[in-house]
Amino acid sequence: MNENILGIIAGVLTSVSMIPQLLKVLKEKNADDLSWVMILILISGLSLWVWYGFLKNELPIILSNAFAVMVNIILLICCMIYKNK
């Protein structure tokens, strides 16, 4: 299989699997199950993957990790908003 197509399918699947968590937090306005320390560690790791993707010039890695960074930044914001309640 073409490597890029494989990478894009892999990226879509791993990205899709993050959506329900995000929707659940947004819908219930409750982020008690999430740890902001872990989200920060995850965002750092995902950002390094984006950097890695740029160095290796691999679009599937850049796109899927950039999407994951975005989802986790929203989760982090939810954590900060909802935990103060």
Next chain:
Amino acid sequence: MNENILGIIAGVLTSVSMIPQLLKVLKEKNADDLSWVMILILISGLSLWVWYGFLKNELPIILSNAFAVMVNIILLICCMIYKNK
């Protein structure tokens, strides 16, 4: 920075961020917050990333996604065991 070192650091960070979820489920013997459909989608995506890593011959991608597959298989098993209770 050397690409492989960057990839390994990125992989360690994203792997570390999965451990608390796993420990929480194992400790509380409760997997109600997890969806086995989503875990299956995630395992499929991560497995394709491992395959992608092999095609591109990139060790950081292979190792970090193989670790993630392992963690999610354990989560899937927990889901099946604890949800029947």
